[in-house]
Amino acid sequence: MDPTTVVLLIGLAGISYSIAMGILALVRGGETKLPFAWEHPLGLFGLLCMIAGQYAGLFIAPSEKFMQDVGRILYVHVPAAWLALLTFTFAFVFALGHLFTSKRAFDWANEAACEVGVLMNAMLLLLGSIFAKPTWGVWWTWDPRLTSSTVMLLTFVAVLLLRQAVPDPDRRATWSSVSTVLAFVNIPVTYYSVRWWRSLHQIQSSPDTVAETMVWVLRLNAFAFLFITIWFLARRWRVARNFALAELPEELPPAIEVKA
Amino acid sequence: MIVIAQGMVTDAWSYVYVSYAIPWIFFSGYSLYLYSRSRENS
Numbered sequence: 001m002d003p004t005t006v007v008l009l010i011g012l013a014g015i016s017y018s019i020a021m022g023i024l025a026l027v028r029g030g031e032t033k034l035p036f037a038w039e040h041p042l043g044l045f046g047l048l049c050m051i052a053g054q055y056a057g058l059f060i061a062p063s064e065k066f067m068q069d070v071g072r073i074l075y076v077h078v079p080a081a082w083l084a085l086l087t088f089t090f091a092f093v094f095a096l097g098h099l100f101t102s103k104r105a106f107d108w109a110n111e112a113a114c115e116v117g118v119l120m121n122a123m124l125l126l127l128g129s130i131f132a133k134p135t136w137g138v139w140w141t142w143d144p145r146l147t148s149s150t151v152m153l154l155t156f157v158a159v160l161l162l163r164q165a166v167p168d169p170d171r172r173a174t175w176s177s178v179s180t181v182l183a184f185v186n187i188p189v190t191y192y193s194v195r196w197w198r199s200l201h202q203i204q205s206s207p208d209t210v211a212e213t214m215v216w217v218l219r220l221n222a223f224a225f226l227f228i229t230i231w232f233l234a235r236r237w238r239v240a241r242n243f244a245l246a247e248l249p250e251e252l253p254p255a256i257e258v259k260a
Numbered sequence: 261m262i263v264i265a266q267g268m269v270t271d272a273w274s275y276v277y278v279s280y281a282i283p284w285i286f287f288s289g290y291s292l293y294l295y296s297r298s299r300e301n302s
Contacts, residue, residue: 054280070272073279123286134275239297
């Protein structure tokens with residue numbers, strides 16, 4: 001079996017498992033009704049994929065034609081970019097979910113997605129800076145893609161700060177949902193910035209423009225980042241839920257009938 | 261692109277190794293943070 005097929009099967013297995021657990025949670029009436037912490041096997045799978053993906057990126061993938069060995073950075077830089085955009089898109093969906101249904105579970109998911117997205121975004125900018133130095137000759141430049149990515153990071157950090165500043169849980173949930181929707185406006189701008197303003201950063205590649213020997217390595221690393229991100233989201237959701245439940249006021253004692 | 265590649269520094273592998281270490285640092289650091297947060301209200 002060729003590596004491309006193996007990697008696609010790996011991706012299919014991890015994504016199918018995640019979707020199956022999601023459906024099972026819905027059927028059983030809540031994520032807490034699942035018999036075990038479903039995210040741990042996926043996180044372990046992601047870790048193994050990351051070890052294999054990094055090995056492939058360092059020792060199996062060919063050198064890039066123009067950037068030579070420095071081009072190997074794309075196997076960690078590009079998945080970080082994809083996962084930052086994807087996680088912020090999740091946050092947007094969760095924010096809309098809360099605004100339409102007022103369910104607290106969506107707010108906890110939004111909190112998790114914003115925080116994990118900030119982590120991926122910060123890593124993306126750091127990796128991009130290290131990639132830029134040997135290829136562009138500078139650590140940083142105010143290129144439209146770099147600038148919009150920085151704005152993306154700052155806006156979602158602002159959402160997290162806003163959450164910290166609002167003590168009332170209901171108001172905090174509504175305000176952070178609205179601010180997440182506003183922050184999401186920049187996501188398409190970031191994605192299309194390389195096409196709208198042709199500058200130093202290259203435009204998106206596709207499997208048609210990249211050698212097959214590089215595509216499967218990139219996909220393997222992307223699946224590794226995806227599974228680890230889902231593990232982070234699930235763990236962070238549990239933390240948010242526990243804190244929210246601890247915030248709830250204690251139940252009142254049962255009423256006592258007073259006879260006149 | 262060719263001009264950029266010609267100007268590339270020779271110690272390319274040091275940039276590559278640092279880049280590959282960064283996800284491990286970020287992921288392990290965030291895992292530790294999640295572990296400590298989960299113990300606060302478990």
